[in-house]
Amino acid sequence: MVKEECKALLDALNKVTACYRHMVLTIGGTSDSQNLREELKKTRQKAQELAVANRNKLTTVLKDKSVSKEDKAEFERLWVIFSTCLEILEIDMRRALELGHEFPLNVPKKHLIQTGMSGGTSGVAARAMSVQNMKYEAERNIDVVDLKDLENEINQVGEMMYEMEMKVNVPQWTVEAKQDPGAELKSTISVGASSIGMISVEENKSFCDISKVLAGIIFSAVLIIAIVLAVCVVKLS
């Protein structure tokens, strides 16, 4: 029971971290906007809540001496996953801070880098927050105001990680991964027709197709002309 709860919490944190990474990628690009900054803030806060919850749960379990050996190993594995996740989150947060400083949104002289993105990240944020639609309610200059909060939160996360290291003694390298290399291939990821891979595959195919189609058209045209001529000749003769 406890294991499932822990796993669920960890999955949630994982999801939020992935979404956060996606969003940090777009800072400074053309799909950057106040909304994005607000999304970042909300996601970040959610991530922190989840992290705290995770930590509490896992620490109580790990401190519990009455846990069996296999369970303990399992929880240590979850702990390692959790700490790695938190590391990545912290790095992303720091990056976000730096990029936020570099690219303030309301300064007319500073232009956003034209990265080719045009859509927004609201879908990603909605996924992170587990809501259907994102609501934006922040002020106009959230990008600047938020940075201070971000700094504080980074410090908080840093402290939390330090505490974690001090209190829980789980050597990372002793944990063995459950999944083999290539396990991701066996997962049931629905590769829809609109996936990126298909786009590039289509791209290649499309070039071949175009030339083939053209050749086919020309050939058939020539054939038709030949048939018509033959019919005319037959008719006339």
Add this chain to the structure above:
Amino acid sequence: QIEPLMMEMQDPDTGVKTQTQRVMITNIPHAVTGNDVMQWILQRLQITQEEALHLGDLFVKYGYIYPLQEPKNLTLKTDSSLYRFQTPYFWPAQSWPADDTDYAIYLAKKNIKRKGILEEYEKEHYNMLNQKINYKWDFVIMQAKEQYKAGKERKKADRYALDCQERAYWLVNRTPPGVLDVLEYGVDRVTDPNENKKKTMDVYRREIMYYQQSIMKSRVKSSVSLGGLVKYSEQFLSNDPLLSGCLPSNPWITDDPEFWDLNAKLVEIPTRMRVERWAFNFSELIRDPKGRQNFQLFLKKEFSGENLSFWEACEDLKYGDQSKVKEKAEEIYKLFLAPGARRWINIDGTTMGITVRGLKHPHRYVLDAAQTHIYMLMKKDSYGRYLKSPIYKEMLAKAVVPQETVKKRQVKLNLIVGSGFPFGRRHLRSSPSPVILRQQEEEAKAREAATTVDITQPCHHAAQAPHPAVYTGTSTPPSTPAAPACPPAALPPSTACPSPITMAFGSTAGAEKEREPQDPSPYPSSSGRSRVAALSFGRFLKKGCWTSPAFATLSPKCPAMPHGKVQPLGEREQQLWTDTKAVSSFFQIKMDGPLESRICPIDSEKGEDNRHRACKDSGKEVICPWENPVEEGRAG
């Protein structure tokens, strides 16, 4: 600095013109042509075409702009090939090196997308990372899946652009094999140019110190150094095996190791080229073990063999074990420098004073001043006479000129053709192991030393002082042939030497006070020490004498230790010094026994303790004058 430029490029009015890239049915905006980028750079920075091209190329190589049509070809083409700007997250920055975990996540994502189709080098990396960060692997897979799913929440066009971006980033940061890794040197620099250092007083002070030191650095005019280089090349041209060929034949070409056999370290009869080379300059003679051997013969005739032995002992000290530094330094002192030492060397008063002071806190370079002095002495004085001496002339006459192997050119041709040829092929045997070689050398030295008779005087024995290397204040290796700015022996060593000494002093200033009151006490008391101590001292002496020449032969191959190693020694020898009892026994030994009966036990430092024969030395109570400056007068 590229970053502001990048940002300027984005200006819709003054920046680079953008176009739309067409991928099948989707349009992805913000593509730029290479030509546009170049033109913009030219205009903005007002530089030449070549420079602009190079700069633009750098943009692409470092990943600020990535090509769209040929993603793997990271160059700027000034035609209509398309590029796009990279998102700031993926800009190269020193404080954010590309992380292995991220790379693993990327590869896993790619695996999912392409259903297992990865490039070869990517597969290798994948497996390697799996082993390296195995404990994180579950996380990697989880995160990869999640990122993939999150990516689906975006527009198709955006997804495509994202994919291109990420791919470009990893092409720059984990280059495929065979591609120039631009970041190889860049990211891991010592200083981070983007780092905003607050200009505090301290920073300025350090800058000033740095510039002052660089002004004070001694510089040589390029005409002088070029002249030296030309002279060196001319002189050594005939000795160069690549430029002038070597006799009998180049072993790498003909598989004939005769060349190496003839030029072995202590071969009986050296080759003529080698002997002639000793006449070029003194450092050539000193570098060659056979040369040293020959020189030693000469010096013995002149009764100054102790000079070379001292030099070799100092070399051994410099390049030998750190743990034995203290012992060796003391042995060398006892043997060569102390007043009344058996093989006393003649150095002037100031140098002796410096050395004695330095020996309070011995480290590797404590004898450098003395070594330099002796080196210059040998160079200026004995070397000239040596070259005119019958010993050298005899060696020159004996020297062999190996015959060029017959049909060398044909042999080479055969090699090129690839067939196995009969002439050069000899039975290949590997040379004897260095351990054995060293033992043989030591035995040979022992035998030689046993047969030599030092001319003894009542107080001073003609100690053999070896030659010090040319020691300059900065850490240049001792065996550089061209040292045109060779400073006069006495002065710079005295300025240079105190620095390691002061460093040692600095670290042990506290402990010094404790030590000093202990020191005077053992000295005045007479030696009533046990035989064990006598034996041990004798052993140490032996080790000092005999292993040092053997190690001196190996010394040219050892890299010079930087001065940075001095400070730790200070701490170590604090601990050593606390063992005053053993130390005091060291200094009060009364040695009995005649000089001639001294035979050398061979202590191979590789751990073979063949201490078979005890050493006794001629009796003389040697007192260490660390605290008595009176005795310095005698040394001068």
